[in-house]
Each structure stands twice: as C-alpha cells, then as structure tokens.
Amino acid sequence: xxxxxxxxxxxELREQKEESVLSYLHQGETKEMSMxxxxxxxxxxxxxxxxxxxxxxxxxxxxxxxxxxxxxxxTMEPLGGAFDxxxxxxxxxxxxxxNPGRPEDCYCLILTKxxxxxxxxxxxxxxxxxxxxxxxxxxxxxxxRKGYAKEAMLLFLDYFFNCLKGRVLVDDVALDNKAGQQALxxxxxxYDPKVKDVFRLLMTPERYNTLYHRNKAFRKTQIDKY
Numbered sequence: 001x002x003x004x005x006x007x008x009x010x011x012e013l014r015e016q017k018e019e020s021v022l023s024y025l026h027q028g029e030t031k032e033m034s035m036x037x038x039x040x041x042x043x044x045x046x047x048x049x050x051x052x053x054x055x056x057x058x059x060x061x062x063x064x065x066x067x068x069x070x071x072x073x074x075t076m077e078p079l080g081g082a083f084d085x086x087x088x089x090x091x092x093x094x095x096x097x098x099n100p101g102r103p104e105d106c107y108c109l110i111l112t113k114x115x116x117x118x119x120x121x122x123x124x125x126x127x128x129x130x131x132x133x134x135x136x137x138x139x140x141x142x143x144x145r146k147g148y149a150k151e152a153m154l155l156f157l158d159y160f161f162n163c164l165k166g167r168v169l170v171d172d173v174a175l176d177n178k179a180g181q182q183a184l185x186x187x188x189x190x191y192d193p194k195v196k197d198v199f200r201l202l203m204t205p206e207r208y209n210t211l212y213h214r215n216k217a218f219r220k221t222q223i224d225k226y
Contacts, residue, residue, distance in 0.1 A: 042057060042106045042108065042159075048108070048155045048156070048159060049155075050151050050152070050154070050155050051151065052112065052113060052147070052148070052151055053110055053111060053112060053113065053118075053148055053151050053152060053155075054110075054111050054113065055108040055109070055110060055111075055121060055152060055155055055156060056108055056109060056111070057098050057101075057107065057108055057109070058094075058098060058107070058108075058109045058117075060094065060099075062109060062117060063090050063093075063094055065109070065117040066090075066109075066120065067084070067085050067090060069119070069120065069138060069140055070082065070083055070084075070085065071083065071084045071085075072140065072141065074141040075138060075139075075140050075141045076138075078174065078176075078177040078179060078180055079138065079174070079177070079180075080174065103126070104124070104125055104126040104127075104128075104133075105122065105123070105124045105125070105126070106122055106123050106124075106126075106160075107120065107122040108120065108121050108122060108156070110139070110148060110152045118139060118140050118143040118148055119137070119138050119139035119140055119143065119148065119149070119152070120136070120137070120138050121136065121137050121138075121152045121153070121156045122135075122136045122137075123135055123136070123160060123166075123169060124136065126166075130167060130168070131164075131165060131166045131167040131168070132166070132167055132168040132169075132170060133160070133166060133168075133169060133170070134169075134170055134171070134172070135169040135170060135171040135203075136171070137149060137152065137153065137171075139152075149183060150187060153187055154212060157169065157203065157208050158208075158212075158214060161204075161205035161208055161209070162205065162209070162214060165205075166205065167204065167205065168202055168203070168204055169202065169203045170200065170201070170202050171184060171189065171200075171201045171202075172195075172198040172199070172200050172201075173198065173199040173200075173201060174198065174199070175197075175198065175199055177199070181199050181201070184201045185201070188203065188207060188208065188211045188212075189201035189202060189203045190202050190203070190207065
C-alpha cells in the first residue's frame, strides 16, 4: 500500500521552526513582549539614524522603489527570483505591512542621507513568547559593497535586541546563495548545521552586543521623527 504523506500546514512549519530556534537558545524560559499587542513595533513616523544611512518605514509614493527592487533580476536572482506586483497587490502589501501594519512585522527602507532608497531591512513573524523573528535584508545590486548592509544591520539589530528585547533573529538563506551566506557569517550570524534544507543563520543579543561592544540600553537618541 502506498504511503500518503500529509501536507504540512504553514502554521505547523512555523511551530517546527520555533522549536528548532528554541533548542538553539538552550533555555526554556522566555518572556512575553511588554508592548501592547495591537500596536506596531516601529511607528511610521520614526527614523533610525546612522552615519551614512537612515532606516524608516516607506511612504506611499516609495512603493515605486520597492516594486522596482523586487522586480530587478540582478538584485533578486539569489533570493528566489524577481517578481512584479500589480497595483492592487502593492496596495494590499502596503496596508498589511506599513499602514496600519501588523504587530509581528517591521519593515524599513534603507536610505542614504540624501534620501535615496537603496534597499530594505525587516523582520517578520515575531513570536511574542520566544521573541524570535525572521530577518530580511536586500540591497539593490548597484549599491552593494559600499558598506550600507553592515551599517543597516548595526542599526536594525540594535533596535531589535536592545529596544524590543528580541531574543533571536533567524535568516534561512538558500543553499546556493553563497554570497548571502558569507555576508551574514562575516557580520557574525552563526550557522545552525542541524537544519539541512536551508542554510540557517541566527543571531542573539548576547552575541551581537559582544561583537559590536553594545550595551543593553538602546540609544534612543538615534531615533528621530519626520
């Protein structure tokens, strides 16, 4: 008799991933995030200021850049391929992720000090009990190897770990995306060899703060309003 495999739901896959990440933490005690559950984690008026870049949620007119970024073959080829959004899909995405947004997601554009968008950085699927989330970073192919990615990660991870009190950021990189793997390994993410179908990379606040000599008090002076 043929064995019929049950299709695994997206929710079950998320639970399996949470179990894997929690085993990486080697701790059973987790704490729930103290912020109200119906609030977004990054107000749309806030800006994270760096030396050469700033991070903030996109404005409606900046959907044009996001659509161009995602449809650019050279940028997206290592990330599963380019794709186009229809006007309706773009509107629905902006409503879902930005305005009003969702409490478990945080999406920011990476902009130069001149206001030119060059990429995106975000976390998704924040789990409030374990305070783990999926990490995402994209830099337009013409703007790579200029130091923007590292500066964006320094700002964003400082916010996630030391302001939101996140516990783990996870990035499941494709097995053939060697450049992406190396970029995150060079920054300090750790490889989890127990996961075989993707190249799983993880970062904790202890590792981040040690590597980059941060303390656990988030520097609120780097958040501005616009």
